[in-house]
Amino acid sequence: MNITVWKSTEYHEASDVHILWIDEGGELFARDEQLDQDTQTMVQMLREDQELSGKFGEICVTNLVRSTKPRKLLVAGIGQKQELSFEKIRKLTGKIVKELNKRKTQSAYISLVGAEHIDLPIVEVAKIVSETAILANYRFTKYLSQDESSQMERLDIVCADEQEAEFQQAVAEGVLLGKATTSARDLVNEPANALVPAKLAEAAQQAGAEYSFDVTVYNEGQIEEIGMKAFLEVGKAAINPPRLIVMKYRGNPQKSDEILGFIGKGLTYDSGGLSLKPKDSMINMKEDMAGAAAVIGAMSAIARAKLRTNITAVVAACENMVSATGYRPGDIIGTMAGKSVMIKSTDAEGRLTLADAVHYIVHNEGAKRVIDLATLTGAAARALGNLVTAVMANDDDWYQQVEQASRLSGERICRIPLVEEYKDLLKSDVADLLNSAGANGPNMILGGLFIGEFIPETPWAHLDIAGTSWAEKESDYLSPGGTGVGMRLLYYLAKLSGQEQ
Ligand code: BES
Ligand code: ZN
Ligand code: ZN
Helix, strand or coil: CEEEEEEHHHCCCCCCEEEEEEECCCCECCCCCCCCHHHHHHHHHHHHCCCCCCCCCCEEEEECCCCCCCCEEEEEEEECHHHCCHHHHHHHHHHHHHHHHHCCCCEEEEECCCCCCCCCCHHHHHHHHHHHHHHHHCCCCCCCCCCCCCCCCEEEEEECHHHHHHHHHHHHHHHHHHHHHHHHHHHHHCCCCCCCHHHHHHHHHHHHHHHCCEEEEECHHHHHHHCCHHHHHHHCCCCCCCEEEEEEEECCHHHCCCCEEEEEEEEEEECCCCCCCCHHHHCCHHHHHHHHHHHHHHHHHHHHCCCCCEEEEEEEEEEECCCCCCCCCCCEECCCCCCCEECCCCCCCHHHHHHHHHHHHHHCCCCCEEEEEECCCHHHHHHHCCCCEEEEECCHHHHHHHHHHHHHHCCCEEECCCCHHHHHHHCCCCCCEECCCCCCCCHHHHHHHHHHCCCCCCCEEEEECCCCCEECCCECCECCEECCCCHHHHHHHHHHHHHHC
16 A cells, blocks of 8 residues: 655545544544535534444445545544544554455545644654554455455545655654564465475565665574574474574664664474474464564664664574474473573474574674564463563563563563572473473463573563464454564664664
């Protein structure tokens, strides 16, 4: 979808649909907008006939009896104007775009002229509308030989003439974030037979070439030379060999030591290995690289926006499969950090790849603060559902930054404690650590504690996105499949770190 900003004096209504927002008191959101006579009469009639209460989420679409565009009016309720929030605007934009797509509308416009009477900053509103319109318009259709559905092609946003520059900038950022999120969704939705580790690496390289960041890909032999033993164990059963993907963006060369480390879990498929998953739990396991998708998307957005910060991102990409060459429950394996691990479950594989990735990013890449995103435990999904991401952190200041990024992005998080005492559950008589405590332990926390053992001195935050990375069904600005969660949070984290330096 193309989103264009227009000065109100230069806009000539060439779109199919005019979008209006109305509150419960009957006041239009953009109150200075010049409405033509047809539109005014129609809004008045709808109010009189009580078809337009202005209740939040209510949508009313009607034809205007005329031959010129726009010939349709969509009026959306924003509820009580003092209760309006960014999240409500996201939901409302999602509902509007989905309604327009259902009606096979190609283009629409919305005016935000004179909407300053609402408490929210109007330029931010424009950014959020743009971002969410792109998210709501997204569907994964690549493998359909016939697709009857329709997607909007154009949204025009009209602003007061003197605000044009600010609007242009905000909408450009919104579009950037929307597109980077849908590119992350595309990667998640790509099935595991197509997106093998080498393909994920190629996708990162393509993004690097397009948005100007550096990408190095290491093959199996090179990963062995680096010493990432645990990572290699996880990929050993697979025919498709692993890849270590290292991405670098340097937007602040004056502070070349200040490097943020991003890590994304990159299991292109997780069958569970010999600790095989039940068949129903396997179906969506192409999503086990959602952390990697968010990280690649974020690198693209950060480089595109030329943020003043330095990021190194790492994805240890592999497949967790079943074969005679694979690792087994009971094996004792090595790690890059030198600790030994006794495998209690081959399905607790993500933490093994991440243990090596966190060690690598600190020791080989010099990252000073690290964040990992991983579809790590079913327990995170059970505890917090699909709207809130679990975060564990070993450093309060770093967590505060993550929280601020969460607020800016609208991606909700909840801090979970790394309970020291639970480390006992990962103790073994024969190795330094167990990779799991079995089915009944506090599994979400144990996942965090395990990774934390490999990054003892560097501020680190771990996001368990197992619940939030996948949508089972359609909702306001999501469609079934990958959500792209974490991409926007990472972008704002990078932006905050740029402002701090
Ligand atoms: N990739 C899974 C976690 C997962 C579950 C992601 C559901 C997305 C949706 C992970 O590798 C896994 O299998 N975790 C185990 C850990 C257990 C063996 C300690 C789990 O959560 O059951
Ligand atoms: Zn697993
Ligand atoms: Zn997994």
